[in-house]
Structure formats: structure tokens, C-alpha cells
Amino acid sequence: xxxxxxxxxxxxxxxxxxxxxxxxxxxxxxxxxxxxxxxxxxxxxxxxxxxxxxxxxxxxxxxxxxxxxxxxxxxxxxxxxxxxxxxxxxxxxxxxxxxxxxxxxxxxxxxxxxxxxxxxxxxxxxxxxxxxxxxxxxxxxxxxxxxxxxxxxxxxxxxxxxxxxxxxxxxxxxxxxxxxxxxxxxxxxxxxxxxxxxxxxxxxxxxxxxxxxxxxxxxxxxxxxxxxxxxxxxxxxxxxxxxxxxxxxxxxxxxxxxxxxxxxxxxxxxxxxxxxxxxxxxxxxxxxxxxxxxxxxxxxxxxxxxxxxxxxxxxxxxxxxxxxxxxxxxxxxxxxxxxxxxxxxxxxxxxxxxxxxxxxxxxxxxxxxxxxxxxxxxxxxxxxxxxxxxxxxxxxxxxxxxxxxxxxxxxxxxxxxxxxxxxxxxxxxxxxxxxxxxx
Numbered sequence: 001x002x003x004x005x006x007x008x009x010x011x012x013x014x015x016x017x018x019x020x021x022x023x024x025x026x027x028x029x030x031x032x033x034x035x036x037x038x039x040x041x042x043x044x045x046x047x048x049x050x051x052x053x054x055x056x057x058x059x060x061x062x063x064x065x066x067x068x069x070x071x072x073x074x075x076x077x078x079x080x081x082x083x084x085x086x087x088x089x090x091x092x093x094x095x096x097x098x099x100x101x102x103x104x105x106x107x108x109x110x111x112x113x114x115x116x117x118x119x120x121x122x123x124x125x126x127x128x129x130x131x132x133x134x135x136x137x138x139x140x141x142x143x144x145x146x147x148x149x150x151x152x153x154x155x156x157x158x159x160x161x162x163x164x165x166x167x168x169x170x171x172x173x174x175x176x177x178x179x180x181x182x183x184x185x186x187x188x189x190x191x192x193x194x195x196x197x198x199x200x201x202x203x204x205x206x207x208x209x210x211x212x213x214x215x216x217x218x219x220x221x222x223x224x225x226x227x228x229x230x231x232x233x234x235x236x237x238x239x240x241x242x243x244x245x246x247x248x249x250x251x252x253x254x255x256x257x258x259x260x261x262x263x264x265x266x267x268x269x270x271x272x273x274x275x276x277x278x279x280x281x282x283x284x285x286x287x288x289x290x291x292x293x294x295x296x297x298x299x300x301x302x303x304x305x306x307x308x309x310x311x312x313x314x315x316x317x318x319x320x321x322x323x324x325x326x327x328x329x330x331x332x333x334x335x336x337x338x339x340x341x342x343x344x345x346x347x348x349x350x351x352x353x354x355x356x357x358x359x360x361x362x363x364x365x366x367x368x369x370x371x372x373x374x375x376x377x378x379x380x381x382x383x384x385x386x387x388x389x390x391x392x393x394x395x396x397x398x399x400x401x402x403x404x405x406x407x408x409x410x411x412x413x414x415x416x417x418x419x420x421x422x423x424x425x426x427x428x429x430x431x432x433x434x435x436x437x438x439x
Contacts, residue, residue, distance in 0.1 A: 029122055029353065064102055065133040067126060075163035076191025079103045081238070083189075087111040088157040091181065093146045093174070093190075094118060094164025098127030098139075104160065105136045115156070116141040117149060147173040154183045161190040171218065175230035188232060194220045284357040284420065286314045287377075293318030293345035295326040295388050295401070296362040300408050302338045307409075308416045321345035326388055328401040336405060358432060362408075378429040382411055382436035411435050 079100055084090060084107040092101045095116025105114040118124050118141065127141050144150045146161075146168060159178050168174045178188055218226070220237055227235050286304060290297035297316035304314040322345045333340040356377040364383055384407055387400035414435045420428065 064099060065130045067097065067130055067133075069099060070097075075193060078160035078162050078189050078191045079107060081189040081191065082158050082160050082187060084108050084112075084158060089113045089115070089155065090158040090160060091115045091117065091149070091151065091156045093149075093159060093161040093178065094167070095127060095141065096123050096162075096164075098130045098141065100160055100162055101127065101139055101141070102130065102134050102136055105139045108138070110138055112138060114139050115151070117144055117146060119143065119145050147177060149177045149181050151181045153180055155181050156186065157183055158187045158189065161192070163192055165190060166193050166218070171223075171226050172229070175226055175232070179231045188227075192223075194218060194223060194237070283311060283313045285355065286312050286358045286360065287348075287351060287356045288314065288316040289318065289348060289359065289361045290316070290363040291318050291320050292322035293347075294322035294324065295329040296384065296386065296404060296408065298325050298329050298340065298343065298345075299333060299405050300360070300362060300412065302333050302340055303336075303405070303409055304412050304416075306338060307412050311416070315346070315351065317346040317348040317351050319348055321347050326401075328387070328397055331398065332401045332405045335402075360432070376425065378425065378432050380429065380433040380436060382408075384408070407439065411438050414438060 077100075078092075082090065082104075084104055086107075086109040088108045089112060090104045090108060092104065092115065095101050095118045098116055101114045101116035105112070108114060116127055116139070118127065121143070124141050124143055131139050131141070142150055146164065147170075159182060165171060165174055182188065224235050224237070288297040288300040288304075293316055297318065301314045301316040304312050308314070325340065325343050325345060330340045330343075358378045358380070360379075361381045362384060363386060364381075384404060385400075387397070387404040390397050390400035415432060418428070418431055423431065
């Protein structure tokens with residue numbers, strides 16, 4: 001591998017790591033405010049997550065803080081696989097909210113020790129608070145990456161992990177690090193996802209599926225080979241659950257999982273059964289911002305969800321949301337064939353930490369107060385007159401709203417026509433911004 005190839009690979013690894021960090025940080029924050037980290041957290045309608053449900057017994061969860069259970073995003077119960085003994089030292093790679101660390105600490109007892117390793121500040125804060133609530137003292141949560149474990153050689157008896165190793169772009173360094181910190185004769189017991197068949201490249205390149213362990217999943221023989229190369233012996237694979245294409249449907253279709261904010265869960269299926277979305281055609285999340293979120297941004301949301309159905313998922317919000325959507329906006333949307341009655345303005349505060357591909361401000365005040373968004377969304381400003389400021393008769397006001405709808409529609413037609421799959425981010429941002437000059 002030459003230096004250029006290594007540089008490209010390193011950038012790809014870091015990109016995946018950053019997406020994972022943002023997603024799992026957001027999941028921790030949802031738990032803190034009373035939601036759930038799994039697929040159906042918040043106000044989603046995706047139904048029970050086939051991956052994370054019923055992994056722990058009622059007896060196990062009864063001794064844990066509720067937040068530790070809600071934060072669980074795993075696919076198994078590695079504490080059962082590990083057969084932990086009193087006095088052992090155990091390390092959980094990617095410990096999240098701490099559920100497996102706290103359970104391990106109870107199993108190894110006061111003479112043992114349980115470490116949790118996580119790279120996400122929000123998850124670490126949540127885990128430490130869960131430790132405090134649980135009253136467990138033989139636990140230590142460490143910040144770090146699973147490719148670079150901050151522990152000395154031969155320092156732990158058992159390593160566990162719960163649907164985290166698949167999040168790593170390169171599994172080899174992870175497994176070699178795990179072997180390094182294990183004592184001679186130590187055990188490596190993880191719950192993770194394995195594919196039966198080949199993972200299509202379209203899935204491999206989908207960041208949302210990386211976050212949910214799907215895209216990074218290995219075929220069983222490949223996993224065995226990597227374990228052997230790292231130094232492990234007597235490798236055993238014990239299937240605990242099998243998932244078919246129907247379990248994967250919502251994730252592979254992309255649009256529904258993305259729209260509902262679902263955590264994409266891992267699936268195991270025959271390679272021939274998978275029908276992934278084409279590369280570059282994942283639905284793009286677009287957020288329109290305007291101070292009151294009562295007219296222009298609402299119109300933009302409605303129009304893009306119709307014009308770009310299947311390619312875009314639009315929402316709108318405001319920094320100081322109004323009490324209701326302007327009735328003239330509802331009226332002109334109805335004239336355009338879109339029923340918008342019943343919609344209400346939203347606050348950007350609840351959306352600022354979600355992952356967006358494109359953020360567009362449609363009023364000058366919103367541009368000035370635009371919050372900081374995680375990741376690197378395309379940012380653009382499409383300034384236009386506020387039709388709500390027009391004075392006069394109802395017909396004159398209606399004429400102003402029709403003009404606003406027509407202008408927004410022309411701009412969206414230009415954006416929908418862009419070759420998104422062919423443009424680099426900076427070029428795309430330049431093109432989207434330039435659309436704001438269209439009249």
C-alpha cells in the first residue's frame with residue numbers, strides 16, 4: 001500500500017469514526033432527556049427493534065438504572081458468553097451507557113474490576129452517571145478508541161464487546177489491540193454481526209448502515225481469519241439470532257429509517273437476498289430554517305418532499321417558532337395540491353444536533369442566528385422577501401404567497417436536478433448556494 005492509498009484509507013476511517021461519534025453522542029443525549037437510544041427512541045414509528053429487544057433478563061435489568069437499559073444499543077449479551085468469574089478483570093470495548101460494564105462488575109465482584117472504553121464524551125458522561133446511580137465501585141470508564149486501547153500489555157482477563165467492533169472500518173488493528181491487552185490464556189467474548197454471503201458494495205459505502213453495524217459486518221470465515229492473524233486460538237462462533245431480509249427491509253430501503261430517525265440495526269442475511277439502494281441515492285436530509293417557521297420554510301419543506309420524493313427528506317424549523325403556520329401558506333400549498341393543514345411550527349433546538357446533509361436558511365434573520373450543526377452539512381442561504389409582511393387585501397397577500405411559492409419551487413427544481421452523486425462537498429455547496437440568486 002503506497003502513501004497516497006494509506007492517506008485515503010485513513011481519511012475514510014476517520015470519516016466513519018466521526019459519523020459514529022456523532023450518532024452515538026446524539027443517542028446518549030436522547031436518553032438523558034428521557035428518550036431511548038434504540039431504533040424506536042423519541043417519536044419514531046418504526047416498531048420494535050428486532051436487534052436490541054429482549055437481550056437481558058428482568059433479573060439483570062432490575063439492578064440497573066433505567067438510563068443504562070435505555071442506552072443499550074447492542075445485539076447480544078456478551079456477559080453471558082464470557083462466563084465471568086469473581087476476581088477477574090474485564091474490559092468492554094465500546095461500552096456506551098455502561099450496561100455490560102455494570103453487569104460485569106457484579107459478576108466479577110469487589111475483588112475484580114470492570115473497565116469500559118468509549119470514544120464518545122456524551123456516552124462516557126451517561127455511563128459514569130449510571131455507575132453512580134448503581135452504586136458500583138469496581139468500575140472505571142476510559143476515553144479512547146478501540147484501535148488504541150489505553151491499557152498496558154497483558155492487563156485484563158476477559159474482553160467483551162456488544163455490536164461495536166463492526167463499527168471499525170479496519171477490524172485488524174482492533175483485534176490485535178485486544179490480543180495485546182489480554183493476559184496469557186485470556187478470553188475474548190463478543191456479540192457482533194456476521195453476514196452469510198457477500199456484503200454488497202452499495203451497503204459498504206452507506207454511512208448510515210456503518211453506524212448500525214450492517215455495512216461493517218464481516219463474513220464468518222473472514223472474521224475467523226482476522227482473529228487467527230491477531231493471535232487468537234480455539235475460535236468458536238455461536239449464532240444467537242438469525243435475521244432475514246424482512247428484518248432488514250426498513251434499513252435497506254433507507255428512506256423510512258432515515259425519516260424516522262431510527263438507529264440502523266445489524267442484520268444477517270443471504271447475500272443474494274439483499275437489494276440495497278444505489279450508491280449515491282440515499283435520501284438526503286434537508287433542513288429549511290426561518291425565524292418563525294410559519295411560511296417560507298414550511299412551503300419549502302412541503303414542496304421538496306413532493307418534488308424530491310424518495311431522494312430527499314425535508315424538514316423545517318425556526319429559532320423563534322410562531323404559534324401556527326400562516327393560513328395563507330396553507331392555502332397556496334393546497335392550491336398546489338399539497339394538504340398542509342394540521343402542521344405546526346417547530347423549534348430548531350430539537351433538531352440542531354441531528355445529522356443533516358443540507359441546511360438552507362430562507363430568511364435573513366435565520367441566517368444570522370443559524371446554530372452550529374454536527375458533521376459537515378452543506379450550508380446555503382436562499383434569501384427572499386417575507387410574504388407575511390405584505391399589507392393590503394387578502395387577495396394582495398395571497399398574491400405575495402403565490403409568488404413566494406413559485407420562487408421556492410424554481411429554486412428547488414434546480415436543486416433536485418443537481419448531480420449529487422458526482423459532486424464533491426465543496427462543489428455541491430457552491431452549486432446549492434448559487435441557487436439562492438435565482439429569481
